[in-house]
Amino acid sequence: MAASKDPRPCSIADALALVGEKYSLLVLREVCLGNGRFDQLVRNIGAPRDILATRLRRLVDAGILTKRPYSERPQRFEYRPTQAGLELEPVLWTLKEWGDRHLRADSGTPMVLEHHCGNEFVPVVTCRACGEEARHQELTAHPQVPGWTVGGPAAA
Amino acid sequence: MAASKDPRPCSIADALALVGEKYSLLVLREVCLGNGRFDQLVRNIGAPRDILATRLRRLVDAGILTKRPYSERPQRFEYRPTQAGLELEPVLWTLKEWGDRHLRADSGTPMVLEHHCGNEFVPVVTCRACGEEARHQELTAHPQVPGWTVGGPAAA
DNA sequence: ACCGGTGAGTAGGAAATTCGGACTCACCAT
C-alpha cells in the first residue's frame, strides 16, 4: 500500500528523476550533437568537472549513454547516446522550440536544425492516431491509479 | 565579446534555466491538469512547501503561470498556466511518452491521455515543413554563433 | 465566544549538493 503522502505516480516524474538534474539534458544535447568527450562536455556545458562525472555515471547506468574508448594507449573515452538516449531527443527539440520562441524572439536562435526534407526543422507534436497537431484543450487526462484525480480543464 | 569559458549559447539551456529546477515541470504538470492550488501542489508533487513557494514565484515571474484568486474572503489562490505555459506542455507529453516506454514497460502508464479524435494520445514529433516523423539521423545541426561547432553524427 | 479545520504560506536549523580550483595519472611530443 502506498503511504498516502506519496506524490502522484507519474512517468514524467520518473523520467525527470533520471534526467532532470541540472546539466543532464545538456549532456544529452552535446552527446547528440556528437561532442561526447569529457573536456568538450565541460567546456560546452559549463558544468563543474566533478558534477559532470557523476552525471555521466548516472546516465550510463540508466542506459541513456554508453562510454566507449575511441583510443587505447592513451586511453580516451567518448560518450554516445544509446537508443533510449536518442529517443529522448524529441524532448530537447521541443524545449529548443519553446526557448527559441519565448526567450529568443529578438536575438534569434543560436542553432538551426535542418531536416532532410531540405527545410528548417521546426518540431510539431502530433497525435499518433489521427496525425493532428496536439492542443491542450483537445486532450483529456485519465488517471489509471485509484485515488488520483485531476481537476477541470486548466485553460489560461 | 563572450568570455571564452562561457558555455554554448543555447535555447535548451535557457529554457532549462527557467523550468529545469527540481519540481518546476511537475508544477506545470499539475497546473495543466487543473490542480493549481498550493496544497494540492504540495500533495501531488511531494515538494517541500517553501521550495514550492519559491518555484511558483519564479514561474509566475517568468510568465509561465499566473496566480489568481478564486475566492476573496477568505483569500484563496490558484495557479494556472499562461499561454507560454501551455506551449511548454508538449515537453511534458514527450517526457511522459519516453517514461512510459522506457521506465514503465511492465507496470503500465499511470495516466492515459485521450485525444479528441477518440484515440489514446501518443505524441509524435514531426517536421512542420514536411509532416514526417523526425529522426535523429535525418537532422543536421547548424550553429549560428561563430566559435561553436558540432561533431559528426552521433548514432549509437 | 470557543474550538477545530483549511488554505497559503514563513521560519529556522540540519543535511545534502554544488562550485571552483587545484591536483593526479597516464601518455605523447619536442
Next chain:
DNA sequence: ATGGTGAGTCCGAATTTCCTACTCACCGGT
C-alpha cells in the same frame, strides 16, 4: 626534461534542499 592533453578526483566554501513547526486569516459548528 619539459610541456601539453584527456579524463577524471579531491577539498573546503558557498548554496540549496529538506523537514518540522509555526503563523495568519477565515469559516463552521455548538
